[in-house]
Amino acid sequence: MRADLLIRGGRLIDGTGSAAFRADLAVVDDRIVAMGALHDWQAGNVFDATGLAVAPGFIDPHVHHDEALLTDPLLACMTSQGVTSVINGNCGFSIAPLKYRGVLPAPLDLIVEEQRPRFEQYKDYRAALEKDPPSVNSACLIGHGTLRINEVQDLRRPADARELKAMRAALDQALSEGGIGLSTGAFYPPARAATTAELTAMATVASAHGKLYTTHMRDEGDAVIEALHETFQVGRDACCGVQVSHHKCAGLENHGRSTETLALIDAAMKQQSVGLDTTPWIASATMLNSGRHKQATRVIVSESVPHPELAGQDLTDIAKQWGVSLDEAIARLIPAAGIFFIMDEADVQRILSFKHTIICSDGIHKGSHPHPRVWGTFPRVLGHYVREKNLFSIEEAVKRMTSMPADRFGLGQRGRLALDHFADITIFDPATIAERATFDSPVQPARGIAAVYVNGRLVWDGEKSTGARPGRHLDQTATPQAV
Numbered sequence: 001m002r003a004d005l006l007i008r009g010g011r012l013i014d015g016t017g018s019a020a021f022r023a024d025l026a027v028v029d030d031r032i033v034a035m036g037a038l039h040d041w042q043a044g045n046v047f048d049a050t051g052l053a054v055a056p057g058f059i060d061p062h063v064h065h066d067e068a069l070l071t072d073p074l075l076a077c078m079t080s081q082g083v084t085s086v087i088n089g090n091c092g093f094s095i096a097p098l099k100y101r102g103v104l105p106a107p108l109d110l111i112v113e114e115q116r117p118r119f120e121q122y123k124d125y126r127a128a129l130e131k132d133p134p135s136v137n138s139a140c141l142i143g144h145g146t147l148r149i150n151e152v153q154d155l156r157r158p159a160d161a162r163e164l165k166a167m168r169a170a171l172d173q174a175l176s177e178g179g180i181g182l183s184t185g186a187f188y189p190p191a192r193a194a195t196t197a198e199l200t201a202m203a204t205v206a207s208a209h210g211k212l213y214t215t216h217m218r219d220e221g222d223a224v225i226e227a228l229h230e231t232f233q234v235g236r237d238a239c240c241g242v243q244v245s246h247h248k249c250a251g252l253e254n255h256g257r258s259t260e261t262l263a264l265i266d267a268a269m270k271q272q273s274v275g276l277d278t279t280p281w282i283a284s285a286t287m288l289n290s291g292r293h294k295q296a297t298r299v300i301v302s303e304s305v306p307h308p309e310l311a312g313q314d315l316t317d318i319a320k321q322w323g324v325s326l327d328e329a330i331a332r333l334i335p336a337a338g339i340f341f342i343m344d345e346a347d348v349q350r351i352l353s354f355k356h357t358i359i360c361s362d363g364i365h366k367g368s369h370p371h372p373r374v375w376g377t378f379p380r381v382l383g384h385y386v387r388e389k390n391l392f393s394i395e396e397a398v399k400r401m402t403s404m405p406a407d408r409f410g411l412g413q414r415g416r417l418a419l420d421h422f423a424d425i426t427i428f429d430p431a432t433i434a435e436r437a438t439f440d441s442p443v444q445p446a447r448g449i450a451a452v453y454v455n456g457r458l459v460w461d462g463e464k465s466t467g468a469r470p471g472r473h474l475d476q477t478a479t480p481q482a483v
C-alpha cells in the first residue's frame, strides 16, 4: 500500500480524550487513510515519530488574525505552536463586511489597518483568502460591532428600527456567504449602547442559520454575573447556542469568583446550549484605553501608533517619565494596545480545569511586543499546566484543543485523528513541549513542536515555516454541539 505521507512509531492522541496508543498513520492527499501497524505501507515521505505524540492539529477558536492571514500568510505564531485552524472575527469585530469609509473606532482599528483594503462583503474577504491562501485553515465570525459601525449613525445609542433591519440583513448575507457565526462585544464602546434586545435580534439571525453566537460579554469584572445572565437570556430568547469568549474574572476584587461563574455556567448548560473558552494566562490584552488599567496590578504597553518605541514598557514607567497621570499617558499613547495583569492564578486554573472549557489564545498578531499568548498558548497548556502542574491528562488537554472546538463550531472532519478526516496533524514531544514566549520577550516559537501538517502538507518543520500555504476557508459543515 502506498501513501503520500507515513508517520511511523508515534503515540497517537486522537483528540477524543481516549488514552494514547502506539500506531502508524498514513495520509493520501489531504486525508488520513489508515492508522495502525502499517508495516507493509510505503510512502515518499516518512516521518519517524518514535518517542513523540501525534495529535490532530490544534484549533484555536478565538483569535484576531483576520487581517494577519492576508498580510503574513505563513502565520508562524500559529503553526509553530501546532495550530492548524483558527476562528477569527471575535469580540464583535470582524474584518468583513466593512462598508464604513471613515476612521475606524477602537478596537476595530487594531483589527483592520487604516491603509489596508476594506472588504465590503464577506464573500470578498473569503475570495481574498481563497486566492492567496494562508498556511492555516480559517473560519470567521461576523462581528456585531463591525455591523454597527457600518449602519448605526450614532454609536452612543441603541440601533433604531431601520438600522437594526440593515444590520440583520447584512448579517444574514454574510452568514450565507460562509461566516461561521455571530460575535458580539458589548464591552467595547462601539457596541456598549446595544441593548439586550438588540443583541437578541442579531442572535436570532445566527439561530436561523443554525450557527453560534459568541460573546465578549458586557462585563468580566464586578458585573460578570449580570453579564452571564444577559448572555444566557440572549441565547434562550434567540434559540441560539452561545459561547462565552475568553472567560475570566477581572480585577482584584473579583479574584476567586470563578467558583460562582462556573457554577452558573454549569447550571445554564443543563437548560440551553452554552460553551466557553479561555486562555492560560493571568494577563489579558486589549486596547489600551479600555479602562482595564484601573483593574490591573501591572500594564505593559504592547503597541502604540504615535510611540512605537515604547512598546514593551510598563505604563507606570512611561507616565512617570513624562510626569503625567496614567490617564494622560494613555491619551498620548493611543491608538494603542496593552497587556493587563487582572486575573488570579487560582481562577485561571479553575476555569481551565472546568470540564467544558476549550483552549484559545485570543491572540492578535500586531506590533513588536504582543502578549506571549500569541506564540505560546497551546504549548503552555501542554507543558506548564499538564506536565508541570498536572491539571489534567495530556489526552484531555488535546481534546480541549481539537475535537471540542471542532464540535462546538461545527467543523466537520476536523479535530480528530480518524479515517477520512482531514490530515491536520501536530507532532510534538510531551517531555519538552513548552512556550518560550514571555512577557519580556514575547516573539518566540515554542519548544517541542516537531512537525505540523495542514491538509496533508507540512507547514512547520520544527524550526521554521516551510512556505506551504494549504490553508482553506472553513464553512460550518456540522451542527454545533454542546461539548
Ligand code: ZN
Pocket: 090, 091, 185, 216, 245, 246
Ligand atoms: Zn474579547
